Amino acid sequence: MLDHIDRHLDRDLDLDALSSVAAYSKYHFHRQFTATFGLSVHRYIQLARMKRASYRLAYRDAESVTDIAMDAGYDGPDAFARAFRQRFGQSPSSFRKSPDWEPWLAAFGPLDNARSKLMQKTFTIDDVTIREVAPTPVAIMEHRGDPATLGATIQRFIAWRQAAGLHPRTNPTFNVWRSERRPASPADYSLDLCVGTNRPIEPNGDEIKAGEIPGGRCAVLRIVGNTDNLEPAALFLYRNWLPASGDEARDFPIYCQRLSFFPEVSEHEAVAELFLPLK
Known part of the structure; x- marks a missing residue:
């Protein structure tokens, strides 16, 4: 229903x-x-x-x-x-x-x-694929601090990429998590909002930085539907898939690429792919 x-x-x-x-x-x-x-x-x-x-x-x-x-x-x-x-x-x-x-x-x-x-997603080992990922140069806007203020950072990120002409249809959108979703102190929450681009990144104070999402082998899990909370999918990769796979995680945080966005599509049509970098 x-x-x-x-x-x-x-x-x-x-x-x-x-x-x-x-x-x-x-x-x-x-x-x-x-x-x-x-x-x-x-x-x-x-x-x-x-x-x-x-x-x-x-x-x-x-x-x-x-x-x-x-x-x-x-x-x-x-x-x-x-x-x-x-x-x-x-x-x-x-x-x-x-x-x-x-x-x-x-x-x-x-x-x-x-x-x-009643709308918890369940995942199986077969939902995970292994993909060789090319390195992706990105422009980064960092969010550091209380996740309750993340919406304001997202607004600034959207405004900057619109002004730079980096539309989601032509330039991929990534989130890189550098902390737990709910750290013990909200001030320790850390997330990078990224847009893929080969353009030189012009200095913009502390707002925008140049960086790269490294290439290599990744375990990839595709999530369709409400993608606000990707923690259950991330925990499945770490707790279930990784020990059973025999693989070892690489020294780069788990990240996602957002392929379609609410409210441009309905929540049940939003799509994200979660990447766990592997050695």
């Missing part, structure tokens, strides 16, 4: 249609959904649509607030603005200019909790 909702966020997801898909009566479907996920189906749909809208506000400057409001299921920008302010404490225009990410993360806690209960 959650997969069906994600695939049809632009459609009329009323209780009659959803209970029919679930093969329950309306009463039993609504009761079962709420008992299973801890929030009503209406609330889940609202949050899923609002998440997509907030991503578009933060990362897609060319899209108008009116279009975003209509796609989120509201009759117009005023109703959307009231709902947005109530949930995040900012107007849509204020969020677009300077998002406050901590209330945003807190607001989507119920959505993330619902998804994590």
Whole structure:
């Protein structure tokens, strides 16, 4: 049912249609959904649509607030603005200019909790392939510090690559993790946002640096769907696949290439490939 909702966020997801898909009566479907996920189906749909809208506000400057409001299921920008302010404490225009990410993360806690209960991905040894990877020169924007502020770094990264003409369709996007997803101290969180480019990297203060993702053998695991949290896939590679493979990890962090992005595609269509460098 959650997969069906994600695939049809632009459609009329009323209780009659959803209970029919679930093969329950309306009463039993609504009761079962709420008992299973801890929030009503209406609330889940609202949050899923609002998440997509907030991503578009933060990362897609060319899209108008009116279009975003209509796609989120509201009759117009005023109703959307009231709902947005109530949930995040900012107007849509204020969020677009300077998002406050901590209330945003807190607001989507119920959505993330619902998804994590029954939408865990499972992997098998056969899902992993070995690939010989060529070295890739990259421009790097480092994020160092509390992961709650990562959204602001992503905004700056997108703005810089747009100004540099490095579109995701022509220049690959990588994330290199240099710390655990949840280190003991949030200040120790460390992630590199990278874009592949053969151009010389012009100095840009401390924002942009030149670097390289080294070539060599890698274990590759492809993830399709919600790619916000790739920790379960990374743990599978380290804890399950690597000991069984007889291989040894190389001295370079695990990293991913993002092949398609939410909200440009629906969350169930987002694709990332996780690379574990091998000796």
